[in-house]
Amino acid sequence: MPTHARIDTHQHIVPPAYAQWLDSRGISAGGLPIPAWSAASAIALMDDNSIATGIVSVSTPGVHLGDDIEARRKAREVNEFAAEVVKDRPDRFGFFATLTLPDVDGAIAEAEYALETLHADGIVLLANVRGTYLGDPSFDPLMEALDARSAVVFEHPSTLPAEPVPGIPPYSADFLLDSTRAAINLAHNGVLDRCPNLKIISSHGGGFIPYAAERFAAVCSPEGTREAGLNNLRRFYFDTALTASANxxxxxxxxxxxxxxxxxxxxxxAPAARSTQFTRNLDAYELDPSARHAVDRGNAEALFPRLATG
Incomplete structure (x- = not known):
C-alpha cells in the first residue's frame, strides 16, 4: 500500500450479530437497509479507492433502543468485535467506539474501557438521541471525560426527532440537518470552550455548516457574536463522505x-459504486499537492498518530 494512500475517517462496520439484532426489531438506519459487512469486502473497497486504513464505526441507530442494560451489553459486544478486526489488520483498520447515550454513566464507563483497554482510535456519538442533541448539559459529564483523554469524537447523524416527510427518507436530507443542529448546539452551549482538547469530526462535510455558517454564526457561541461563532465552527473537523462534488x-x-x-x-x-463515484469526484477536483495530501491522509495522521508514515 503506497504511503500516500488515504485514511478513511467515515467508514462503517456492521457486526453480524448487531445486524441480526436490528433486523429482529425491524429497525433500519435512517431509512437505509442494514448492509452486509465483512473485513474482506471492506478491504476490497479500500483497495479500489486507494484507502490505506478505514477508521470504522457503527452507524445509526447505535445500541440504545430504550434499555440501559441492553445498550451496555451491545456496546461492549460491538466494540470488542471491532477491536478484534483491528487486531487482525491494524494497518487496514481502526475504530471509533460505540457508547450508550442517553445512559451517561454507561457511556463514560464504556469510553474508558474502549480507549484504555481496547485501544479505540476514538468515539462515535450520534448527533441526537431521541431528541437530546450533543451539547445538551445532561451530556456534559461524558464530554468532560472525553476531553480529559483528548479524544477524537466522530459525530454521525441520526433520525430527526420529527416525522419524516412522506417519500423523503431521513438519510437523504434530514441527516444533514441533524449534524448541523449538533454542531450549533455544541458551540452555542459552550462545550467547545469547556472541552478544548476534543477533536470533533462532523459528518458529511458538516451538513449545512460551510454553506450557511454566516447565517447562524451569532448563535454558535455563548456570547452570541458572529466572529466567535465562526471561530467555533471552524474548530470542527469535516469529512468528505458523500460531499465530494463540484457544488x-x-x-x-x-x-x-x-x-x-x-x-x-x-x-x-453508501454502496461501493456510489462511494467510489464521490472518490473519483474528489480525485478530479483541482487541488495543489499539499492540500490533496492533507485531505487524503495528512490531516488524519495528525488525529491518529499511530497511522503516520513519517
Whole structure:
C-alpha cells in the first residue's frame, strides 16, 4: 500500500450479530437497509479507492433502543468485535467506539474501557438521541471525560426527532440537518470552550455548516457574536463522505480550516459504486499537492498518530 494512500475517517462496520439484532426489531438506519459487512469486502473497497486504513464505526441507530442494560451489553459486544478486526489488520483498520447515550454513566464507563483497554482510535456519538442533541448539559459529564483523554469524537447523524416527510427518507436530507443542529448546539452551549482538547469530526462535510455558517454564526457561541461563532465552527473537523462534488467541495474547502478536512467513504451504507463515484469526484477536483495530501491522509495522521508514515 503506497504511503500516500488515504485514511478513511467515515467508514462503517456492521457486526453480524448487531445486524441480526436490528433486523429482529425491524429497525433500519435512517431509512437505509442494514448492509452486509465483512473485513474482506471492506478491504476490497479500500483497495479500489486507494484507502490505506478505514477508521470504522457503527452507524445509526447505535445500541440504545430504550434499555440501559441492553445498550451496555451491545456496546461492549460491538466494540470488542471491532477491536478484534483491528487486531487482525491494524494497518487496514481502526475504530471509533460505540457508547450508550442517553445512559451517561454507561457511556463514560464504556469510553474508558474502549480507549484504555481496547485501544479505540476514538468515539462515535450520534448527533441526537431521541431528541437530546450533543451539547445538551445532561451530556456534559461524558464530554468532560472525553476531553480529559483528548479524544477524537466522530459525530454521525441520526433520525430527526420529527416525522419524516412522506417519500423523503431521513438519510437523504434530514441527516444533514441533524449534524448541523449538533454542531450549533455544541458551540452555542459552550462545550467547545469547556472541552478544548476534543477533536470533533462532523459528518458529511458538516451538513449545512460551510454553506450557511454566516447565517447562524451569532448563535454558535455563548456570547452570541458572529466572529466567535465562526471561530467555533471552524474548530470542527469535516469529512468528505458523500460531499465530494463540484457544488459542495468549494464551500467546504472555502470555509474549513485546511488542516480540518478528512477523507470519508461512507461505505457500506453508501454502496461501493456510489462511494467510489464521490472518490473519483474528489480525485478530479483541482487541488495543489499539499492540500490533496492533507485531505487524503495528512490531516488524519495528525488525529491518529499511530497511522503516520513519517
Amino acid at each position: 459542495a467541495l468549494p464551500s467546504l474547502l472555502a470555509f474549513a480550516d485546511p488542516t480540518h478536512v478528512t477523507f470519508g467513504s461512507d461505505w457500506p451504507y
